[in-house]
Amino acid sequence: MARKIVITSENVAFLKKISELSDQVITRCDQCGTCSGSCPMVEEMDITPAQIMRMVQLGQKEVMDTKAMWICASCFACTVRCPRGLDVSKVAEALRQVKLRQAIDYIDVNGIPDEEMERLPQIAIVSSFRKFTG
Amino acid sequence: MKRIGVYVCHCGGNISEVVDVKKVAETAKEQGEVVLVRDHEHMCSETGQNLVIEDIKEHKLDKVVIAACSPQFQGPTFKATLEKAGLSPYVLEMANIREHCAWPHFHDPDQATEKAKGLTNIAIAKARLDEPLTKKKFPIGKRVLVVGGGIAGIQTSLDLGDAGFDVFLVEKNPSIGGKMLQLSRTFPTEDCAACILSPKMADVVSNENIHLYSYTEVKDISGYLGNYEVTLEKKATYVDPDKCTSCGLCANVCPIKVPNEVDEGLSERKAIYLASPIAVPHSYLIDDNVCIKCGRCVKVCDPKAIDLESSGEQIKLTVDTIVVATGYDIFDAHRKAVYGYGRFENVITSLELERMIVHSAEGNPLRPMGKRIAFIQCVGSRDEQVGNEYCSRICCMYATKLSQLVKRSDPSRDVYVFYTDLRAYGKGFEEYYKRGQNEGVKFVRGRPAELIEDPETKKITLRVEDTLTRSLIESEFDLVVLSVGLEPNKGTEKVADMLRLAKSPDGFLQEAHPKFRPVDTLTDGVFLAGTVQGPKDIPDTVAQASAAAARAIRLMNKGEYDVDPVMAFVHTDKCDGCGLCVEHCPFNAISIVDRKTDDGSSSKVAEINEAMCKGCGSCTAYCPLDALDLHCYTNDQLLAEIEAALTDKKEGDYRVIVFADDMTAYRLADNVGTAKKGYSLDSRIIRIPSGSRITPKLMLKAISLGADGILFGESEQKSNPFSHSVATIQENVSKVQKILEEYGIEKDRVRLVQFVTVMLTGFVNNINTLSDFVRNLGPVPEDVKEKLGKTIDEKLFG
Numbered sequence: 035m036a037r038k039i040v041i042t043s044e045n046v047a048f049l050k051k052i053s054e055l056s057d058q059v060i061t062r063c064d065q066c067g068t069c070s071g072s073c074p075m076v077e078e079m080d081i082t083p084a085q086i087m088r089m090v091q092l093g094q095k096e097v098m099d100t101k102a103m104w105i106c107a108s109c110f111a112c113t114v115r116c117p118r119g120l121d122v123s124k125v126a127e128a129l130r131q132v133k134l135r136q137a138i139d140y141i142d143v144n145g146i147p148d149e150e151m152e153r154l155p156q157i158a159i160v161s162s163f164r165k166f167t168g
Numbered sequence: 169m170k171r172i173g174v175y176v177c178h179c180g181g182n183i184s185e186v187v188d189v190k191k192v193a194e195t196a197k198e199q200g201e202v203v204l205v206r207d208h209e210h211m212c213s214e215t216g217q218n219l220v221i222e223d224i225k226e227h228k229l230d231k232v233v234i235a236a237c238s239p240q241f242q243g244p245t246f247k248a249t250l251e252k253a254g255l256s257p258y259v260l261e262m263a264n265i266r267e268h269c270a271w272p273h274f275h276d277p278d279q280a281t282e283k284a285k286g287l288t289n290i291a292i293a294k295a296r297l298d299e300p301l302t303k304k305k306f307p308i309g310k311r312v313l314v315v316g317g318g319i320a321g322i323q324t325s326l327d328l329g330d331a332g333f334d335v336f337l338v339e340k341n342p343s344i345g346g347k348m349l350q351l352s353r354t355f356p357t358e359d360c361a362a363c364i365l366s367p368k369m370a371d372v373v374s375n376e377n378i379h380l381y382s383y384t385e386v387k388d389i390s391g392y393l394g395n396y397e398v399t400l401e402k403k404a405t406y407v408d409p410d411k412c413t414s415c416g417l418c419a420n421v422c423p424i425k426v427p428n429e430v431d432e433g434l435s436e437r438k439a440i441y442l443a444s445p446i447a448v449p450h451s452y453l454i455d456d457n458v459c460i461k462c463g464r465c466v467k468v469c470d471p472k473a474i475d476l477e478s479s480g481e482q483i484k485l486t487v488d489t490i491v492v493a494t495g496y497d498i499f500d501a502h503r504k505a506v507y508g509y510g511r512f513e514n515v516i517t518s519l520e521l522e523r524m525i526v527h528s529a530e531g532n533p534l535r536p537m538g539k540r541i542a543f544i545q546c547v548g549s550r551d552e553q554v555g556n557e558y559c560s561r562i563c564c565m566y567a568t569k570l571s572q573l574v575k576r577s578d579p580s581r582d583v584y585v586f587y588t589d590l591r592a593y594g595k596g597f598e599e600y601y602k603r604g605q606n607e608g609v610k611f612v613r614g615r616p617a618e619l620i621e622d623p624e625t626k627k628i629t630l631r632v633e634d635t636l637t638r639s640l641i642e643s644e645f646d647l648v649v650l651s652v653g654l655e656p657n658k659g660t661e662k663v664a665d666m667l668r669l670a671k672s673p674d675g676f677l678q679e680a681h682p683k684f685r686p687v688d689t690l691t692d693g694v695f696l697a698g699t700v701q702g703p704k705d706i707p708d709t710v711a712q713a714s715a716a717a718a719r720a721i722r723l724m725n726k727g728e729y730d731v732d733p734v735m736a737f738v739h740t741d742k743c744d745g746c747g748l749c750v751e752h753c754p755f756n757a758i759s760i761v762d763r764k765t766d767d768g769s770s771s772k773v774a775e776i777n778e779a780m781c782k783g784c785g786s787c788t789a790y791c792p793l794d795a796l797d798l799h800c801y802t803n804d805q806l807l808a809e810i811e812a813a814l815t816d817k818k819e820g821d822y823r824v825i826v827f828a829d830d831m832t833a834y835r836l837a838d839n840v841g842t843a844k845k846g847y848s849l850d851s852r853i854i855r856i857p858s859g860s861r862i863t864p865k866l867m868l869k870a871i872s873l874g875a876d877g878i879l880f881g882e883s884e885q886k887s888n889p890f891s892h893s894v895a896t897i898q899e900n901v902s903k904v905q906k907i908l909e910e911y912g913i914e915k916d917r918v919r920l921v922q923f924v925t926v927m928l929t930g931f932v933n934n935i936n937t938l939s940d941f942v943r944n945l946g947p948v949p950e951d952v953k954e955k956l957g958k959t960i961d962e963k964l965f966g
Contacts, residue, residue, distance in 0.1 A: 064550075064588060064589070065588075066546075066635070067613075067614040067617075067634075067635040068615045068616075069617075070614075070617070070640060071614070071615070071617025071618065071631045071640065072617035072618065072631075076640055077640060082633050082638055082639075082640070084633055084638075114553070115506065115617060116552075116553070117546070117550055117551040117553060117588075117615065118552060119552035119553075
């Protein structure tokens with residue numbers, strides 16, 4: 035992670051976009067860390083859920099390149115405990131949507147041989163488009 | 169025949185450079201019952217005032233109209249002038265031709281002169297109907313009820329008692345002292361709480377002006393400032409405090425053991441017990457709920473102080489003022505379920521730790537403390553999940569204190585404080601926080617998400633993000649202390665209901681004004697002291713308690729208090745006693761009483777309690793018979809003002825009547841004028857105590873007489889001194905709008921706008937918008953106005 039953050043109007047636009055997509059007032063997060071402590075997957079994440087919120091607050095687009103949002107299991111433990119009443123899961127989902135709409139595919143479906151395609155569970159194919167865990 | 173004197177002020181050019189004051193004076197001369205008109209360079213100067221005084225005497229004036237600046241500005245000066253000349257100050261009317269005319273309309277002198285004539289005529293029309301009222305004086309005694317015997321109630325009582333007032337201090341618990349009685353030491357100086365509190369408690373007893381009612385609750389309060397009737401219910405203690413020597417033999421033989429409240433249930437007490445070692449009054453008592461009346465205590469009591477047959481008593485008092493100091497409850501930590509309070513034996517509240525520290529000084533810490541101790545901050549505060557958005561203000565510092573106390577008593581202890589924000593805002597607080605850091609207390613920024621109990625060792629694992637290093641901490645502690653916040657005391661609810669006190673969104677009681685009246689309430693003669701108004705520490709509580717005492721003294725000291733006679737009154741010839749007004753009076757100032765008529769039969773009639781009426785006038789808007797009226801702003805006066813505002817309307821003119829409330833909109837109009845911001849010359853501003861004073865009938869009259877639009881400018885709901893005003897105006901306006909529509913008149917000609925006094929542009933825009941709107945619509949057709957005018961009296965309000 036960069037040690038220096040330069041805040042420009044682009045950062046503000048990014049915060050605005052994620053705030054609108056998630057329908058959350060992300061600036062209201064006071065960084066208490068309850069979401070991180072509640073998260074069952076936090077130990078597997080490269081940044082904590084509270085850190086996701088912080089990076090979005092500052093409009094750091096680098097957050098898109100982190101893995102944490104893909105590890106999020108949408109269990110809503112963060113959401114039910116947030117003392118500021120924020121839905122952190124929705125913010126993670128908003129970030130995933132932004133990334134997904136960039137339409138970067140890690141697998142080439144057309145490249146999978148037909149016989150293998152038949153053997154593959156459909157859910158696995160669908161989730162390979164949804165989860166960028168790896 | 170009235171004798172009205174009119175004075176037009178030049179204001180040293182402020183007015184005369186824009187308005188032709190001579191023309192204004194000439195027009196005034198033509199008005200009926202005006203016997204004298206003068207113009208003067210400076211009316212507010214000594215020569216100007218003396219001129220008025222001499223004229224009153226020489227020309228036997230009985231009404232005075234001064235066309236000058238805003239009545240908010242020099243009104244009090246001229247009222248005093250009239251009093252000097254022996255007239256009632258309430259026969260003065262001011263036409264505001266400076267702030268409402270010369271200043272905002274400086275760019276159009278001709279039109280400004282026309283408007284100044286109009287404003288002066290409105291003032292003359294009102295003055296004609298002015299009554300020579302006097303200030304109302306009400307007698308008031310020196311008796312104060314103080315509800316709650318915590319440190320706030322104690323301080324208020326001592327201040328009032330020392331000043332020579334009769335204090336009736338009511339405490340629901342067996343001893344006064346409140347929550348402070350339970351504390352170990354106080355931050356940031358670490359004074360022993362009991363040591364500094366007990367002398368104050370003793371002072372309460374030794375002060376001959378303070379009458380202490382402990383173990384007593386307030387059952388009922390009714391009445392008003394100067395005459396509150398209070399019913400107290402004193403529970404039976406079964407022990408005569410005058411005979412009890414506190415020897416404790418009774419408790420030794422008592423077979424019943426129950427958790428001790430003062431120790432937060434960490435120790436036990438007997439059914440007969442002393443509430444605290446420093447209890448005041450210092451006497452044993454029997455807990456009625458658990459005593460089995462076995463009589464063993466009676467047998468061992470040497471001074472024969474115990475009487476198991478005794479019963480409680482009801483006490484009735486009359487007091488003049490009331491101080492509510494009912495304090496707080498600590499947040500019930502069970503509600504924050506993730507922290508496992510009540511389920512995990514090593515999770516305790518901060519108040520329990522206070523008791524443990526008190527007892528460990530005597531060698532018995534009540535329960536083990538362990539070596540690794542964690543404090544969790546903001547438990548029940550700043551947490552929407554438990555419904556409390558506010559900061560409890562004291563937890564940061566008491567945790568800083570407790571963490572140091574446990575660390576210092578055993579330096580081998582490892583003590584952590586988990587916080588979200590550490591707020592060390594008070595005198596000596598930051599230094600005290602630094603001292604804690606110096607002594608090795610570790611402050612970790614992160615709010616613990618959950619606690620897990622080891623089923624074997626009962627140790628507690630805490631999961632939290634250290635938000636400064638962005639890593640998860642999962643560590644085991646021997647003891648977890650929950651820094652619980654403050655919540656409104658449940659007992660407060662009852663008192664608040666009886667006294668009609670409002671609550672702020674956090675549930676604590678609301679002060680009359682957050683800046684300038686922080687200990688007053690909107691109920692006259694009722695004051696707030698301490699945490700009943702919101703979380704605060706001991707110094708703030710004591711300061712506020714003294715403030716409440718001072719405010720109460722201010723009211724009572726002179727033996728009488730006076731109020732402006734702006735009060736509702738009843739035209740008894742019109743009133744049929746229907747009682748609609750009673751329902752709608754927000755101050756409970758109206759009642760329906762019997763009256764004897766001349767023929768001997770009796771009928772019902774409304775009666776105003778002048779000590780309770782606040783003069784908002786909203787009752788008048790609900791009276792279907794126009795039987796209710798308001799002094800200084802009578803129906804006849806308002807109608808006369810409306811008529812006068814419309815009589816000078818010429819062909820092609822438009823007229824928008826602005827009803828501006830005294831508190832905000834009228835002052836705002838003054839500010840707009842002072843800022844020289846112009847607005848539509850169609851407007852005529854009429855000053856009223858509150859828009860709720862304007863009856864639907866007056867609005868319709870105004871339209872039928874030629875008003876093209878009506879604008880209500882009112883204080884926004886939350887700063888309005890009359891909390892019901894906005895809703896009442898809305899109700900009245902929609903009533904009127906419905907009728908207008910029936911007559912084919914556009915309903916948006918009547919509007920309500922809520923203002924704050926700084927909305928200068930908002931004020932200008934709203935007037936201009938309405939003026940443009942009615943100009944676009946064109947005037948209300950003559951035949952429609954006529955039809956409306958005819959039917960107002962007959963059909964609509966017959």
